[in-house]
Amino acid sequence: MPDTQVSPEIVTVACLADNYAFLVHDHLSGATAVFDVPEAAPIMAALAARGWQLSDIVITHHHGDHIDGVAELRAATGAKVWGARADAHRLPPLDHALAEGDRVAIGQLVVHVIDVPGHTVGHVAYHLPAAKAVFTADSLMALGCGRLFEGSAAQMWDSLQKLAALPPDTLVCSGHEYTASNARFALTIEPDNPALISRCEEIASARAANRPTVPSILATELATNPFLRANQSGIAQRLGLDGQEPAVVFARIRSLKDSF
Ligand code: ZN
Ligand code: FE
Numbered sequence: 001m002p003d004t005q006v007s008p009e010i011v012t013v014a015c016l017a018d019n020y021a022f023l024v025h026d027h028l029s030g031a032t033a034v035f036d037v038p039e040a041a042p043i044m045a046a047l048a049a050r051g052w053q054l055s056d057i058v059i060t061h062h063h064g065d066h067i068d069g070v071a072e073l074r075a076a077t078g079a080k081v082w083g084a085r086a087d088a089h090r091l092p093p094l095d096h097a098l099a100e101g102d103r104v105a106i107g108q109l110v111v112h113v114i115d116v117p118g119h120t121v122g123h124v125a126y127h128l129p130a131a132k133a134v135f136t137a138d139s140l141m142a143l144g145c146g147r148l149f150e151g152s153a154a155q156m157w158d159s160l161q162k163l164a165a166l167p168p169d170t171l172v173c174s175g176h177e178y179t180a181s182n183a184r185f186a187l188t189i190e191p192d193n194p195a196l197i198s199r200c201e202e203i204a205s206a207r208a209a210n211r212p213t214v215p216s217i218l219a220t221e222l223a224t225n226p227f228l229r230a231n232q233s234g235i236a237q238r239l240g241l242d243g244q245e246p247a248v249v250f251a252r253i254r255s256l257k258d259s260f
Helices: 041-050 070-077 087-091 153-162 179-189 196-208 217-223 235-239 246-260
Strands: 009-015 019-023 032-034 057-058 080-084 096-098 102-105 110-117 124-128 134-135 171-174
Touching: 019 134, 019 171, 041 070, 057 070, 080 087, 087 096, 087 102, 096 110, 110 153, 134 246, 153 179, 153 217, 171 217, 179 196, 179 246, 196 217, 235 246
Parallel strands: 032 057, 057 080, 080 096, 134 171
Antiparallel strands: 009 019, 019 032, 102 110, 110 124, 124 134
C-alpha cells in the first residue's frame, strides 16, 4: 500500500445575503464540522449533496448572522456545539466551552483555538493545521477586518497579529462577502501597492462573474490587506502618523473605514 495522506475537504456554503459557513470533512474518520451557522437550510443541503453526517457545530462569535441556524441544525443532526467559554452566556448551549490555547479534535483533525477579541470581546478563531485553514469570521476578513463593536482597536490589532503569524499558505476562511467594498477602501490607503492593484482587478472580475472572493490566502492578505499593514511605514506616513505605534495607525485605518 502506498503511504497516502488524504487532506481534509473544505466546502464554502453561501448563506443569507452575504455570509459564509464552511464545512470541513475528515475523510479518514468521516467526521464533518461546520464553522458558523447563519441559517440551517443551505448547510443541510450541502451535507446531503455529499452524503456527509454532521458531527460538530463550531461557533466563532455571538452575532445572529453566525449562530441563528444552530438550534435547527443541532436538532436535525445531533451534532455537538463548540464555542467560546467567555461568551457561553450569549451563545446557544455549548457541549464544548473553549478558550485560547485549547486543542480539540474533529475526527482526527486537530483544531487550535485562538482568542481574537475586537469585533466582539469573545470572538474566537479556529486554526486547523492539517487543513492549512483558519476560520476567522469577523476578525480577519478578505481585504478587511470586522468592525469594533465591543473591543478596542489595540485588541483587534493584537488579534490580527496572532493570525498574521500563522503559516503564509494558510487559507483564511472569513465570514462575509464584503471584499469588493473592502477593495475600494484599501485603494484609498495604499493606491500605489502593485499587489493590491492586481488583487482588486481579480476581485472585480470574480464579483462580475458572481464568484466568491472567500476564502483567501494569508500571504495575499499580508501583502494587500490595509488592516494587517498598519506596521508599514509608508502607510503611517501617508496618514500623517509617522513614527506612531502600529496599533495607533490601525485605529486610524479602522475609523476611516467606518465612515467610508
Ligand atoms: Zn459579527
Ligand atoms: Fe458577521
